[in-house]
Amino acid sequence: MSRRARARPRLRVSISSDRPTRATAGLAAFLETAAPRGAAGTVEVAIITNARMRALNARFRGVSKPTDVLSFPDADVSSGRKSSVVNYLGDIAIALDVARRQAAERRHTLTTEVRILALHGLLHLLGYDHERDQGEMRRIEERLRRRAGLTEGLITRSRS
Numbered sequence: 669m670s671r672r673a674r675a676r677p678r679l680r681v682s683i684s685s686d687r688p689t690r691a692t693a694g695l696a697a698f699l700e701t702a703a704p705r706g707a708a709g710t711v712e713v714a715i716i717t718n719a720r721m722r723a724l725n726a727r728f729r730g731v732s733k734p735t736d737v738l739s740f741p742d743a744d745v746s747s748g749r750k751s752s753v754v755n756y757l758g759d760i761a762i763a764l765d766v767a768r769r770q771a772a773e774r775r776h777t778l779t780t781e782v783r784i785l786a787l788h789g790l791l792h793l794l795g796y797d798h799e800r801d802q803g804e805m806r807r808i809e810e811r812l813r814r815r816a817g818l819t820e821g822l823i824t825r826s827r828s
Contacts (some may be wrong), residue, residue: 685715691778702816709755721763738790760789
């Protein structure tokens, strides 16, 4: 079998939004391209309101305020059951208003901020944890964001 004929593992991303915005245009294609080479499976990215993010953050992390991004690996957020989708990696939730505020603070576009958050969330779905991995996720995030043309990553930002 030739190299070309071999099916390469592929990431498939779908986007849903409480409030559709131009900032999510091209997000699925961006994430599919920016993902680590071996990443394969299905991911759902939900762009949600601060109220929905606050509820998720309170339920799953015990913090009653909205955050920018949450990742829910390989489980249905509402029930905790495993998904029936083959090779389902999980869900990423991004709070649009938090992303908008952070974009303004960092002086870049909302599109850029949403991409930074989505890439960070994807790495969590792939099993990386910057709070416990002695810098491995940070190094991978830096490499991927540079390759994807992003000027900063979420982990390096939170350390400065």
